[in-house]
Amino acid sequence: MKKIGFIPLRKGSKGIVNKNKRKMLGRPLFTWVLGEAIFSNLDEIYVYTDDQLIVDFIKKEYHWTNKVKALLRSEESANDTVSTEYAMLEFCGSINFNFDVFCLLQATSPFTKRQNINTCLDKLNDDYDSALTVVKTHRFLWNEDGSPINYNPQERPRRQDFDGLLVENGAVYATTKTSLQQTKNRLGNKVAIVQMDEESLHEIDSEKDWLVVESLLVERQKRERTLDKITHFVLDVDGVFTDGTITYSKEGELTKNFDMRDGMGLEILRQYNVEVLVMTSEQSELVAKRMQKLKIKNVYLGVKDKYSLLQHILEEQNLSINSFAYIGDDVNDLTNICSVGWSLAPNNATNIVKQHADVVLSENSGAGAIREACDFIMNYNKRF
Structure with a gap:
């Protein structure tokens, strides 16, 4: 039928x-x-x-x-x-x-x-x-x-x-x-x-x-949320990995600035069996290359409906949204910010995101916010 x-x-x-x-x-x-x-x-x-x-x-x-x-x-x-x-x-x-x-x-x-x-x-x-x-x-x-x-x-x-x-x-x-x-x-x-x-x-x-x-x-x-141990960490890119600024030339996107401490934080987090996913609305070769350098395999570029994609991942892998943490900085992250087990925002995120995030970090994006988020997740899981 x-x-x-x-x-x-x-x-x-x-x-x-x-x-x-x-x-x-x-x-x-x-x-x-x-x-x-x-x-x-x-x-x-x-x-x-x-x-x-x-x-x-x-x-x-x-x-x-x-x-x-x-x-x-x-x-x-x-x-x-x-x-x-x-x-x-x-x-x-x-x-x-x-x-x-x-x-x-x-x-x-x-x-x-x-x-x-x-x-x-x-x-x-x-x-x-x-x-x-x-x-x-x-x-x-x-x-x-x-x-x-x-x-x-x-x-x-x-x-x-x-x-x-x-x-x-x-x-x-x-x-x-x-x-x-x-x-x-x-x-x-x-x-x-x-x-x-x-x-x-x-x-x-x-x-x-x-x-x-x-x-x-x-x-x-x-x-609809409940507390659970965090097994997956989803990150936006611009305004999270970077300070949100991009350098352009006449050929197009030229540079983005990434903080090395953030990369180390994610490496340590994965050693604690927390899987890392990157989900961004931009289709950027620079981002793809940076994530390849960080050995992050689950990278989703050019995503506008991040919530539906997250739901697809949950269904495909039989996972619970309550075991996910998410960090974002702007309105296109809002639904995930309000839905996952734990949501985090850099200190310089937009006001609407900081209003709804569970944790507003003390560090800014591109300046240690991800490293701070990783520390939070590891400490939370130890106490869970």
Whole structure:
């Protein structure tokens, strides 16, 4: 049974400019749901967009998986006056309905987890032809004419005694091919419901919404962590190994400055069986040569979605994120900073990173910060 995911994206956004590409906790918004979809039970995920930059980003960024495909949608289907169903059916026709289960995923729902997707898929059986995610709300609802909808004001119930209502949160919709062809709709005639956490009801339509959702994501990532012995140490490069400055010539990148003490710290750390990984958004020959000199084998260059790559490493090697330490200095490190067992930041990192890191080091990047981080990890493991 072939199960596909479908993420529709449009360039235009009236409430928040470039919303889908804007960085939410250091990651483009759409990559939150895309990353979870990759690690779900979906067989393929299609990103359907009118933005060539997103198509190029996906082809470059997710080379480590064969599950993700990006397709350009028509201008007509990307118009903000047409329905999502129009785009769905246009896409399905373009691939000749080559699937058994269709799963619509909304990019504006960053709280979606792979478990939510899998539960919706599991609901599709002889009893249900479709499923959707909902949130239970204990709000008291009213009609405009002043009449109550879901309770008796004369017998106002306590929250703990109130069943509440289930509200569609617009995150995940799954349906069979047969149902989609018959109804031309994301939902069929026998609908199953899957509950998600209440925080997933937040919509991102304004700058204020964005700040609220980002704050909630930070708390969720941190809440899921537990303490464990550190077995792996992941490092950013620019602003961690170096002071963040680069010398250029007319031929391109010329020099970066590295601290020899940092290299010795990493060598000692590996003697304590802590594996070292380097993950940087830059595609730099200088970095590649320096890491080769340091005998660091796990070097990932040109990575924009660092969190998804880290998740891939965890799954591929059956590792726990709680046994990872991470050091970074800027916004593209934020999700990993908030998610790993221990996160560290050089003293001259950006304020937002220092705000969320577990440890702010006393040394600056390119001036002993990594050596200090290595000492911290070794001392922590000794006491663990």
